[in-house]
Each structure stands twice: as C-alpha cells, then as structure tokens.
Amino acid sequence: MQSFVQALCAGVKRPNWWWVLFSHHVAWRVFADLGRAAFVGIDASYYRARWFVADAPPPKPSDFEPPPLEKQGEGRYTDGKQVVLYLSRTPKVAALEKPAQDSSKSRLYVQEFHLSIPEFKFLLLTQDLESKATALQYLLLESEYLPEESSFAPYRPTQFLAFLCGLRGILAVEYPSVRAGYKDDPGAVNLVVLGPAVNAVKLMTRGDPLEYPL
Secondary structure, X not given: XXXXXXXXXHOOOOOOHHHHHXXXXXHHHHHHHHHHHEEEEEEEEEEEEEEXXXXXXXXXXXXXXXXXXXXXXXXXXXXXXXXXXXXXXXXXXXXXXXXXXXXXXXXXXXXXXXXXXXXXXXXXXXXXXXXXXXXXXXXXXXXOOOHHHOOOOOOHHHHHHHHHHHHHOXXXXXXXXXXXXXXXXXXXXXXXXXXXXXXXXXXXXXXXXXXXXX
C-alpha cells in the first residue's frame, strides 16, 4: 500500500483515475472496502471555523459556505474541479485546523452545521475500520500529510479516494486531522462533503457563528 501511495503522489500531472483503478490490484481492494465501510443516514453536528477582521461586523452563517468553484483550488479530496466543504467533528478541531493569526487584528469564529439526512451515504473513521476495511484505513491514514511537510503531491491519494466515492455514491468522508493531533486524540477528525452534496449541506447551519476563545 505504501508503494501505491507513493506512486499516486509521484507524478507532476494528476493520473487518469480510471487507469489507476484498472491497473492496480490494491485500488480494487480500496474500492471493495468502501462498500463495506459506508454508512447510510446521518444526524450529527460538525463545525467550520474562519478568521474575520477584528473590527468587522460579526459574521453570518452564510459566510461559512465553501468558496466558489473558481476559488476552490486543489486540495484534499478535490482537484479543483469540484467544490467541497470541509467540516470538523468538534469546535476545537475546527479551530486547530485554521493557521494562527494575530488575535489583535482578527477574530476566530466557529459555525455549527447540523447534518440530518436519512439517505446520506458517507464514510466514518470508526475503530473497527482496521478489521473490516484494512486497505481503506491504510490509505486514509497514510495519505494525511501536511503540504508543508511533504516534497510530493500529498493530496493525490485523497483525490483518488474522492473518485472512488463518486462511483460508490458516497457523499462525505471522515478523515484524521493531522493539525489537531489525531495520533493522540482519535476524536480529532474532519469531514469533507463532496461535490454532489455541498449545496444541500452548506445550508444546514444551526444558530449564529460564535467567537472561539483563544
């Protein structure tokens, strides 16, 4: 699996995902694992954090929507050609995901999103993932590098995983938060909502944004 991850990250250009799927046996193992690990139906809260200028008016829930497609850029689970929405399981994790700024000039706010969708198909990073979806768990953990700590294309494996999720009808993926210290805190996870579900989920805010105490 490690060699597979390295192969995904090595090229300058994004690989053809169909070619990757049909050329690597381990890719089929991950695809099969997705079917075993997916859940249907969600009723839970996640959070999104953003910095705002200190003397600006308090932000509105709509300020926590994802950027428009032309500003999305390449990142985890997206090659920049589809909008994704990044959320976190707790306000603390959401805050830790944002790089520190001068608190005399900026304020950090957190917005709650309550996802309540009976037919929502998604992937959870559960404790039993290692036993029921070994290849998938390894790919999730092995591919979560910080871009500033990597000399290759660290987001490639997650972009391939997003491609596989599209084939499986999976609309969101929980993944470990490196910045929030997943190795020491298994609850430090994020949720990426993939393109087909973003427009619905971005409206599922609860209450107004709250300033996060630093």
